[in-house]
Amino acid sequence: MRRNRWLLAMAGGVLLAALATGCVARHTGGGLTPAPAPAASTQGRRYVIQSGDTLLTIATRFQVSYTAILAANPELESGVLTPGQTILIPGEAPAPAPTPAPSPMPLPRAALPPTPGHPGPIAAEATYTWPLQGEIIARFRQAVPWRARMPNQGIDIRPASSDIVVAARSGRVNTFRTVSGFGQCVLLEHTDGAMSFYGHLNEIAVTHGTWVRQGEVLGVAGSTGDSSGVQLHFRIMRGERFVDPLPLLK
Numbered sequence: 001m002r003r004n005r006w007l008l009a010m011a012g013g014v015l016l017a018a019l020a021t022g023c024v025a026r027h028t029g030g031g032l033t034p035a036p037a038p039a040a041s042t043q044g045r046r047y048v049i050q051s052g053d054t055l056l057t058i059a060t061r062f063q064v065s066y067t068a069i070l071a072a073n074p075e076l077e078s079g080v081l082t083p084g085q086t087i088l089i090p091g092e093a094p095a096p097a098p099t100p101a102p103s104p105m106p107l108p109r110a111a112l113p114p115t116p117g118h119p120g121p122i123a124a125e126a127t128y129t130w131p132l133q134g135e136i137i138a139r140f141r142q143a144v145p146w147r148a149r150m151p152n153q154g155i156d157i158r159p160a161s162s163d164i165v166v167a168a169r170s171g172r173v174n175t176f177r178t179v180s181g182f183g184q185c186v187l188l189e190h191t192d193g194a195m196s197f198y199g200h201l202n203e204i205a206v207t208h209g210t211w212v213r214q215g216e217v218l219g220v221a222g223s224t225g226d227s228s229g230v231q232l233h234f235r236i237m238r239g240e241r242f243v244d245p246l247p248l249l250k
Contacts, residue, residue, distance in 0.1 A: 115216050128249050129169075129250060139244075174188070184201040185197065186198045186219060200224050203220040205217050
């Protein structure tokens with residue numbers, strides 16, 4: 001039941017963000033589907049496709065929704081970009097932000113041994129520890145282009161030296177093989193009623209229904225779902241609302 005409330009809250013949070021930004025979405029049974037893209041605009045600036053460009057990297061560089069780029073350039077519907085091709089970046093098109101360094105590819109490794117899990121309940125710690133060490137690429141409430149510029153309900157972390165994801169607090173494990181937009185995920189229910197969510201995992205090392213202790217391995221950060229490369233999407237829910245994880249992480 002708590003797991004269902006979490007998923008409903010996730011969907012509700014996305015829908016509220018969509019309503020707040022005027023981008024209404026509809027539920028299709030498999031997740032929220034973005035509303036049709038706006039009509040094409042003839043205003044903006046021209047951009048010449050470079051080798052290695054994708055619609056996502058262009059949208060991120062120019063801080064424009066990739067759906068708006070598609071609307072302004074219907075010929076890109078197939079997603080195929082040709083170096084030297086000129087496209088229209090809609091809107092006022094501010095000067096592009098510096099192109100971020102490519103996200104690291106997952107390191108080749110043998111499959112993670114499963115985390116054995118424990119009988120519960122295990123009391124939740126007073127503080128949260130970092131589930132992954134790395135660069136914060138999207139903060140709480142920040143609009144992110146890889147989620148159609150919806151306000152973020154958590155934070156996104158790009159791994160630095162290791163892509164192993166650990167439990168921020170002790171809790172009961174819920175595993176999900178496919179969550180719309182977030183791919184493979186783990187949800188931990190904590191004994192004080194809070195929950196923590198770990199999205200975009202490439203591997204899951206824990207078993208549904210078991211309990212894990214703070215700092216134990218949950219899986220490997222990845223790029224499943226809608227992502228900007230290898231990353232972890234991390235959320236904390238208290239009561240029935242999402243809160244900014246940063247002030248809570250120690």
